[in-house]
Amino acid sequence: MDMNRARVFTLFSYAALISTLIAGCSGSQPAAGPAPAPVDNKPAAQAPAPSKPAEPVTLTLLIGSTGTPYPATQAVAAEAEKKLNIKIKFDIKPDGTEGDNLVKTRLATGEMADILYYNSGSLLRALNPEENFVDLTKEPFMANLLDSYKETVTSNGKVYGVPGGSSNVGGILYNKKAYAELGLTVPKTWAEFIANSDKIKAAGKTAVIGSYKTTWTSQLFVLANHYNVQSQVPNFVQDYTANKAKYATTPAALRGFEMTSEVFKKGYLNKDFLATTYDAGLKMLAEGTGVQYPMLSSAIDALAQNYPDKVNDIGVFPTPSDNASLNGFTVWMPNSYYINKKSKNVEAAQKFIDFLISPEGQKAYMSKSKANGPYVVKGIKVPDDTYDGIKEMQPYFDNGKTLPALEFTSPVKGPNLESILIEVGTGQKSPADGAADYDKDVRKQAQQLNLPGW
16 A cells, blocks of 8 residues: 555544545545545646647639639638638639630749639640649549539549539520510520510610620620530531531531621620620629620529529520521530649648538538539539529420530630630621631641641
8 A cells, every 4th residue: 555545544534634634625525425536746737738720721712703603612712711721812813815814824834823713624625734733533522523524624534623613504694574575485596586686676675785895705606506506417526626527617507606797787786795794794684674695594693693683584595596496505514623733732722622512612602603504513403492594494404405515525616716706796707707717716726735637
């Protein structure tokens, strides 16, 4: 028996003394009961000083500010800072060709952000992803993405991106209230679209909204017409990629250039369409001063952000062809997030990307960006409160009346389509000359990619 135990044992036999001793040692210990634990006479260790919280890892993210991807990514970033101790510093890039050139310059000079939000499909492949972005093929979160999406961010068998938001379609957004007031029905052919536009113009409203100040918006008639092209010329994608088919010599493909020219020549566009921005175009559509807007359905989410009381006045129909039986949507896969291969924070960037496409990250994203079409992350469903305009798309998906946009099925895409179409859409260039110029433009791109046949 050690000295401490002997002392306790001896003291225990003296009831009066133990009461006094215990009262002196511990105000909370009862006077009677089982023998106390052995007394340790060593000085009590001091509690460690509270540790200082670790500094968050700061990642830079290059993204455009048009639409809802920016606020949606901000919402994910706010959650990631709390959950992962990762802070996102946003770097805003311009839209269109100017933004593409900035991305290429940043990559070339080694000044790219840690994470880039950018196009999927052909524009990604033009950035030499193997050299510039982190290969995500073997990351566990890749199992959560649809194969149809992964194909659009794959180069030489390696996957480089994760999606931002849902898929969306290209077509004609229209103001349903104005359609009802004028007694119009959704057109199934281009001739019906022209007849509707004549009635809208006669009523003193803008029949077709042009927003060429935001240059990329000039492309929609050509790009969204792809469903009609592929439906009429089933081998177009294959032959186009192999340099066997051209826009200028394929009548179905030339139609998009002709549509762009015709709406200008017939005076359907707003007078200041060259000075009108995308945001101003949305305002015209929401207020009903402009009735039809060739656009991506992602614009519906932007409308909801700016005009929440009017968003369900907006519908969407496919770009009409000359054949009523060919009536379907061209589908765009979502833009994607890519990790800069030269980043000093690749591990943190991967953690952020993983969180982004988790159910928790997707919930945060969707709090600022509702569905523009089906999601490409497994298990993420279009919610019941989806906008009416998006619901109008569902029958086309259910009936197989959709095809992916050309940029997701062919690596061939020239950088100057928007500027060529502005020339066509202002009467400076004929549709045939514009198409021929674009065929020359894509040749340069195809040769840079070393595609066979070019």
